[in-house]
Structure formats: structure tokens, C-alpha cells
Amino acid sequence: MVNKYTSMAYAKADDMLFGQSKFPVKAGLGLExxxxxxxxxxxxxxxxxxxxxMEKLVKEYERITTDAMARMVQIGAPSIVLETEHVEQMSNNPSWGAAVAHAQKTIMEEYHDEYGIKCALRHTIGDxxxxxxxxxxxxxxxxxxxEAFEECAKAGADLLSVExxxxxxxxxxxILRNDTAGMLFGIGVLGSMDMEMIWADIAAIAKKTGTVCAGDTDCAQANTAMFIAGGLLDKNLAHTTAIVARAISAARSLCAYEAGAVGPGKDCGYENTIIKSISGVPIAQEGKTSTCAHSDLMGNLTMQCCDLWSNESVEYHGEFGGTTVQCWSETLAYDCSMxxxxxxxxxxxxxxxxxALSDKxxxxxxxxxxxxxxxKVGEAIAKDGNNNYLRSKNAAIESCKIVEEGVNSGKLRLTRFEASALAKVKADLVALTDDADKFMSDNLTKFKQEVAVFRPENYGL
Amino acid sequence: MLDLKLEDIDGILVRYNVALEKEMTPDEAAEELYPKDELIYPVAKAIYEGEEDDVVDALQAAIDAGKKPIDLIDDALMVGMGVVTQLYDEGIIFLPNVMMSADAMLNGIEYCKSKTTDVPESKGKVVCHVAEGDVHDIGKNIVAALLRAAGYDVIDLGRDVPVDEVIQAVTKEKPILLTGTALMTTTMYAFKEINDKLLEKGIKVPFACGGGAVNQDFVSQYDLGVYGEEAADAPKIADAIVAGTTDIAALREEFHKH
Structure with a gap:
């Protein structure tokens, strides 16, 4: 059952805060x-x-888990979530993922029993x-x-996610051809359809196993745009185009919560503040603490409304201050303490x-x-919350308006290139139909011709 | 919400991209680089604009005026693409422009080939693949497009390519360069296996690797590895090989930035 959001969880933006959500989630060992x-x-x-x-992987994750839990206790951190993003072997062979989850949870239980540290284990199944x-x-x-979700849940994972x-x-x-309608079709229409299907099934598994149906992220698309866009001097994609992809992704990632997920959303979902404003679910975020994985242009801002504060990913190896998981968990814990x-x-x-202001x-x-x-983007989505296409389009247009307002205030300065890319994407969006069926039909025809690997049957079309 | 005064923002951050933006617009910069020949100019301009139909129209006009289709590949299509890649390298235009121009150029090459029995010569063959177990291929697609745009014959093995299939392709095609991309730490280990199997066969082809979790330290651990930090490094590495730098140590000296 999919219940679409048509109103905001918060009466106003100022009510949103880090560490507080409208609908807190209990998970794992004493954590809320x-x-x-x-x-x-x-x-x-x-x-x-x-x-x-499998034996090597289990051993690796045992080392990681023990190192991290030990460091949390050593510095007096009251709580921790460990997120294991599956390598493909763990999802293609669900018994491998389950073995890792079991090994990790066993160690976490030992630390919880001995020290009382609140903790939970998230497993993010590979798509x-x-x-x-x-x-x-x-x-x-x-x-x-x-099966990978279910086996990991049964073996000890507390929070279930996927990208x-x-x-x-x-x-x-x-995105590589500045095709605005294609971005909207890929993320807002096709992405949303797939989300509604998989998250209904993940929610059923979570219910059956007594675990938390957590949430998704549009890493595969909006983060691809963000990474291609890169830093201020990179010349691969206009950042004004990337933010339009991001706004659309909020309408898409919201589908998880409409299909039964309850949060926390995934750390790399930079769309999560928008989602929190609509749904009130807790969110994970990453920023300056994920420089070990990638660079972004909002290292502090993303912390503004987070409930979990993450480092995205770091390869396990030694550093001067201990292993990487010890160093980064310690950094995260001190940020949370602040x-x-x-x-x-x-x-x-x-x-x-x-x-927020340090990066705005x-x-x-x-x-x-x-x-x-x-x-404001959240409001644009909720306004037509029942229509995946229209709400995605609304979000995209609202993001263009917001950038224009920023430019008009004099505080947000764009290059001519960014300004012209913004003008193009906005003009493309405004010219699009309001009829979701027509948009679907037009784009199905177009992308069946242009994208050799596009198979409509993947979406039941 | 707290707010910053306009005059305070510059003390918090600097929008270097705005401060350093070039005066000349991309169209003006392109205009300066187009060849002057009145039959070649419209082909080059249509390539820059990424207009496939205009490229074909301009090619046909040049053929009608007596130009040989096979010559138009190097003398018009590659020249037009050269304008695009120069503007991209100089930071004047962005990647989507290059991709659209590359599509238009490849379409133009197919058109020229359809009008002649002559076979065009490429600058060299490059085999591209995504590591076994890894399906993230947007980086490889960009690499392949940029290599084709630079005049290389790309053998694209796709994604999630088994190690032995890569070895087989390199043995058969004898490329000047092999490229591998990977997003994940556990899949990029396949690069080392490919390296070892190539060396077992006595094949010492430069193996340019890059992508998500791949870093210079990892790539430096196997003999044939050359780290490419950006997709745009791939045609530059190929150009260096064509120009005579085939020694891995010399390629690393040139392309390893850290």
C-alpha cells in the first residue's frame, strides 16, 4: 500500500533541527x-x-566492527550506528551477507552488554x-x-537500506547530454516506479523480521550528477543542472517512505533535508566527514538537520591514529557531541x-x-504529492526559482555558464506538459530509440 | 534564520569560478578556432553545436563540391572535434557539449564511410572495460567517448567484464592502451589479476585505471598500471603513447599527479 505525501510534516522550516525528527525510530540495542x-x-x-x-570477508568485518566499537568506548561515545554497504559478493550470495551481519551483531551485542553503548547495525544491500x-x-x-534483505535481517541487521x-x-x-526531460523521466518517473515496487517488498520483510525498513538514496543518479559537476573549477557539468537533478531526486526517494520505510534515510541522500521536511522521518547525512570518500561543496550545511552523522565510506586500513574506522568514528562522535x-x-x-550559512x-x-x-522544494513536491511526474517537475522548477532568487539577492553568484545552463533547464521544464500520461508516452518512444540499454519491461511498461 | 550580510560573504568563501570566468563566450572562442575553408567550416561548426543532421548536410555539401568522403573524416570531422576538445581542455565548454559533439562526429564518420569503399585509418586501438563484478559504467562511457572523439578506435568490452575476457581481447586486438574503471574497492582488485595474466603472456601494454575507489597508490602496485585521475586523462595517455612514450615509468612520471 502506497500512501503519498500531500502535506508537510513540519509547519515551518524553522521547526526542523538536527537530532530531532517528528517520527523517531527505535532500532537495535537501545538506540532511538x-x-x-x-x-x-x-x-x-x-x-x-x-x-x-566468505571467510576473508567475515574476518575483515569482524576487525572493522571490533575496532570501531572499541574506539567508541575509549572516547566515551554514548551511541553508534555501523553501516555495512554490501560488496556485490554479499548480496549475490545472501548467505555471505548474513554471515557478516551475524558476526558484526555478535560483537556489537558484546559491547552493548558490557558497556551499555547504544548501537544498531544497518545493512545496505547492493542493487x-x-x-x-x-x-x-x-x-x-x-x-x-x-533474499539478501531477509537473510541479513534474520542474521542481525537492524536497519535495511539500499541504493x-x-x-x-x-x-x-x-545527464551527459543536457537532456532535461530525460533527467526527469529517469529519476522522477522511472526511478519512482521502481522505488514503489521494491520498498513495498522491503517493508514486508522488515515487518516479518522485526527490523527497521530504513530508506534509500538517489546516489545512482543525483550523486552521479553532483560528482560529475565536481568542484568550483571543474568543467564537466553545470552545478545549476546538478541541483535540478537533486531536487527531482527528493520526489523519487520520498517513495520509499510512502511504501513503508520509516527512516533513517541513507547518508548520501543529499535530498534528505527535503524529505525530512515532508515526511518527518529521521535522516542520515554526510558532509565534511565524508571527505575520505569524495568532495562536495556543503561540508557543514548537510549537518543542519541530520539525525545520524556519517562518513560515507572509507577503506579499512591503518592510519597514524589507528585504523580508518577508528579515526573516522571518533571524528563523527565528536561532531555529534557538539x-x-x-x-x-x-x-x-x-x-x-x-x-547552513557557512555553505549556503x-x-x-x-x-x-x-x-x-x-x-520550499518540499512544499512544491507535496502540492502534487499524488502524481510522481508532476511533483518531480514541481521540485525541479522550484529549485530553479530558488537559485534565481539567490542570484537576485546578490548573495549567490553564478558564472555566465551556470546562469545560461539554469535558463536552459528552466525553459525546458516550463515547456513540458502537465499531463503525466503524455510525458510517459513521449519519453518512452524517445528513449526506446535513443538508449539501447533501456528496457521498458524493467518498469512493467 | 540567522543570515549573513552581503559584504560578509567574501570573508567566508570565494566563488573562484565566478572570479576567474573568461571574458570570451564559448561561441566566440569556437568561432576563432574553426577552419576557414568554406566547405569545412560548416562541418566543424555543426560538430561544435552537436547537431547530427547539420553535420550530415554539411558533409553532403562538401562531397557534392568534390571533397572525398574518406578525407572529410580527418580534414573536417576530426578538425571540428579538435575545436571542441581544445575548448574543453581550456575550461571554456563543459562535458555534455563534448558528448553531444562526439555523437555528432561518430554519426558523421558513419555517413562518410557509407559514401566510400575506402577504410579510414585510426590513431590506434584502445580496449576499454569496467572491472569484473562492477556495473558502474558512466565513467567508462565518458572515457570511451573522449577516446573516440580524439580519433582512437575503441573496443568497448562493456561492464562487469571477466578477467579472462579482457586478456582475450587484448591478445586479439593488440591495443596501444587498455583502460579499466571501477567504483568499488573489492572489484578493482581485478586490475591486478589482469596485470598478472598479461605479464604471464609477455604482453606489456599500458593499463590506464581510474574511477570511484581507485587511487594512485593502488594502481602503482602493479607493473602495467597508469593512474588516470580524470576521464579526460585517457586520450592524453593514448596521445603520449602514440607520440612514443610507451614505457610505464615514463607514463607514470607524466600522469601521476600525487
Missing amino acids: IGAGYTTPELNYAPRPQAGKS IREDRDYLQLRGDKYNTFM SMGGKEVFDYS MNVALKTGKAKDLRDIL FRDPQGYVLAYDNAY
Whole structure:
């Protein structure tokens, strides 16, 4: 059952805060997320050779888990979430993923029993639904994909997530060709359709196993745009185009919560502040603490309304200060400590604003994602919440308007190139039909011709 | 919400891209670079604009005026693409422009080939692939497009390519360069296996690797590895090989930035 959001969870943007969500989530061993405090969420990747066998992988994750839990206790951190993003072997062989989850949870239970540290384990299943040439969203691999969720949940994972790929074949083609309708079709229409299907099934597994149906991220598409866009001097994609992709992604990632997910959304979903404004679910975010994985232009801003604070991913190896998971979990924990002090001393709104303002004018992406503007994008989505296409289009147009307002204020400065890219994408959007069926029909025809790897049957079309 | 005064923002951050933006517009810069020949100019301009139909129309006009189709590939299509890649390298135009121009150029090459029995010569063969177990291929697609745009014959093996299939392709095609991309730490280990199997066969082809989790330290661990930090490095590495730099150490010296 899919219940679409048509109103906002918060009456106004100023009501949104880090460490607090409208609908906190209890998970794992004594943890409550979004219930008045923030918690670090540590993410890691095994070393390259660790994927050779299940035994090697389990051993690697045991080292990672023990190192991280030990460091949290050593510095007096009250809570931690560990997120294991599956390498493909763990999702293609659900018993491998389950073995890792069991090993990790056993160690976490020992630390919880001995020290009382609140903790939970998130497993992010790999979206393995493809073969070499095509996405295979509804094909043979679907059962294995769902089995991976269920086996990991039964073996100890508390929070279930995925970074799903629906619409990516059309999006990848479109983003490299400045095709605005294709971006909207890939993320807002095809992506949303796939999300509604998989998250209904993941929610059923979570219910059956007593685990938390957490949430998704549009990493495969909006983050692809953000990474191609790169830094201020990179010349691969206009940042004004990238933020339009991001705004659309909020309408798409919201589908998880409409199909039964309850949060926390995934860390790399930079669209999560928009989603929190509509749904009230707790969210994970990453920023300056994810420089170990990638660079972005909003390292502080993303912390503004987070409930879990993450490092995205770091390869497990040694550093001067310990292993990478120890160093980064410690950094995350001190950031959370700062936010939690702000919450206890009544200074949280000031800190939130300082975090947002430090990056708000750095780039159009941060400008739109600053919580006050993110709320406006949320309103544009909720206005036509029942129509995946229209709400995606609304979000895209609203993001263009927000950037224009920023430019008009004199505070957000664009290059001529960014300004002309914005004008193009806005003109493209305004020219699009309001009829979702017509948009679907037009784009199905177009992309069947232009994108050789696009298979409509992946979406039941 | 707290706010910053306009005059305070410059003390917090600097929009270097705005401060350093070139005066000349991309169209003006392109105009300066187009060849002057009245039959070649419209082909080059249509390539820059990424207009496939205009490219074909301009090619046909040149053929009607007596130009040989096979010559138009190097003398018009590659020249037009050269304008595009120069503007991209100089930071004047962005990647989507290059991709659209590359599509238009490839379409133009097919058109020229359809009008002649002559076979065009490429600058060299490059085999591209995404590591076994890895299906993230947008980076490889960009690499392949930029290589084709630079005049290379690209053998695209696709994504999630088994190690032995890569070895087989290199053995058969004898490329000047092999490229590999990967997003994940556990899949990029396949690069080392490819390296070892190539060396077992005595094949010492430069192996340019890059993508998500791939870094210079990792690529430096196997003998044939040359790290490419950006997709745009791939045609530059190929150009260096064509120009005579085939030694891996010399390529690393030139392209390893860290």
C-alpha cells in the first residue's frame, strides 16, 4: 500500500533541527534515532583482497566492527550506528551477507552488554538487479535481491537500506547530454516506479523480521550528477543542472517512505533535508566527514538537520591514529557531541543556522539544500504529492526559482555558464506538459530509440 | 534564520569560478578556432553545436563540391572535434557539449564511410572495460567517448567484464592502451589479476585505471598500471603513447599527479 505525501510534516522550516525528527525510530540495542540526540553512523569498505572468500570477508568485518566499537568506548561515545554497504559478493550470495551481519551483531551485542553503548547495525544491500548489458530490475535476480534483505535481517541487521538504481540507464544518457526531460523521466518517473515496487517488498520483510525498513538514496543518479559537476573549477557539468537533478531526486526517494520505510534515510541522500521536511522521518547525512570518500561543496550545511552523522565510506586500513574506522568514528562522535550539547543548552537553532550559512552561498547546490529553501522544494513536491511526474517537475522548477532568487539577492553568484545552463533547464521544464500520461508516452518512444540499454519491461511498461 | 550580510560573504568563501570566468563566450572562442575553408567550416561548426543532421548536410555539401568522403573524416570531422576538445581542455565548454559533439562526429564518420569503399585509418586501438563484478559504467562511457572523439578506435568490452575476457581481447586486438574503471574497492582488485595474466603472456601494454575507489597508490602496485585521475586523462595517455612514450615509468612520471 502506497500512501503519498500531500502535506508537510513540519509547519515551518524553522521547526526542523538536527537530532530531532517528528517520527523517531527505535532500532537495535537501545538506540532511538531522531529522538533528541544525534548519533554517528560509521561506514567502511573492506580492503580489495578481502572479497576473495566468505571467510576473508567475515574476518575483515569482524576487525572493522571490533575496532570501531572499541574506539567508541575509549572516547566515551554514548551511541553508534555501523553501516555495512554490501560488496556485490554479499548480496549475490545472501548467505555471505548474513554471515557478516551475524558476526558484526555478535560483537556489537558484546559491547552493548558490557558497556551499555547504544548501537544498531544497518545493512545496505547492493542493487544487484542487472546483468552485464542491461538493468534487470524485475528479472531473475529480484528473488536473490530480496533474499539478501531477509537473510541479513534474520542474521542481525537492524536497519535495511539500499541504493536502488531504477531509471539510471536513461539518466546516465541524459545527464551527459543536457537532456532535461530525460533527467526527469529517469529519476522522477522511472526511478519512482521502481522505488514503489521494491520498498513495498522491503517493508514486508522488515515487518516479518522485526527490523527497521530504513530508506534509500538517489546516489545512482543525483550523486552521479553532483560528482560529475565536481568542484568550483571543474568543467564537466553545470552545478545549476546538478541541483535540478537533486531536487527531482527528493520526489523519487520520498517513495520509499510512502511504501513503508520509516527512516533513517541513507547518508548520501543529499535530498534528505527535503524529505525530512515532508515526511518527518529521521535522516542520515554526510558532509565534511565524508571527505575520505569524495568532495562536495556543503561540508557543514548537510549537518543542519541530520539525525545520524556519517562518513560515507572509507577503506579499512591503518592510519597514524589507528585504523580508518577508528579515526573516522571518533571524528563523527565528536561532531555529534557538539550537536548534542547545542540541543541540551538551547543553542541548537543557532548552530543549525551557522552550519547552513557557512555553505549556503558557496554553490547553487548548497543554496537550494539549505533547510529554509529545502522546505520550499518540499512544499512544491507535496502540492502534487499524488502524481510522481508532476511533483518531480514541481521540485525541479522550484529549485530553479530558488537559485534565481539567490542570484537576485546578490548573495549567490553564478558564472555566465551556470546562469545560461539554469535558463536552459528552466525553459525546458516550463515547456513540458502537465499531463503525466503524455510525458510517459513521449519519453518512452524517445528513449526506446535513443538508449539501447533501456528496457521498458524493467518498469512493467 | 540567522543570515549573513552581503559584504560578509567574501570573508567566508570565494566563488573562484565566478572570479576567474573568461571574458570570451564559448561561441566566440569556437568561432576563432574553426577552419576557414568554406566547405569545412560548416562541418566543424555543426560538430561544435552537436547537431547530427547539420553535420550530415554539411558533409553532403562538401562531397557534392568534390571533397572525398574518406578525407572529410580527418580534414573536417576530426578538425571540428579538435575545436571542441581544445575548448574543453581550456575550461571554456563543459562535458555534455563534448558528448553531444562526439555523437555528432561518430554519426558523421558513419555517413562518410557509407559514401566510400575506402577504410579510414585510426590513431590506434584502445580496449576499454569496467572491472569484473562492477556495473558502474558512466565513467567508462565518458572515457570511451573522449577516446573516440580524439580519433582512437575503441573496443568497448562493456561492464562487469571477466578477467579472462579482457586478456582475450587484448591478445586479439593488440591495443596501444587498455583502460579499466571501477567504483568499488573489492572489484578493482581485478586490475591486478589482469596485470598478472598479461605479464604471464609477455604482453606489456599500458593499463590506464581510474574511477570511484581507485587511487594512485593502488594502481602503482602493479607493473602495467597508469593512474588516470580524470576521464579526460585517457586520450592524453593514448596521445603520449602514440607520440612514443610507451614505457610505464615514463607514463607514470607524466600522469601521476600525487
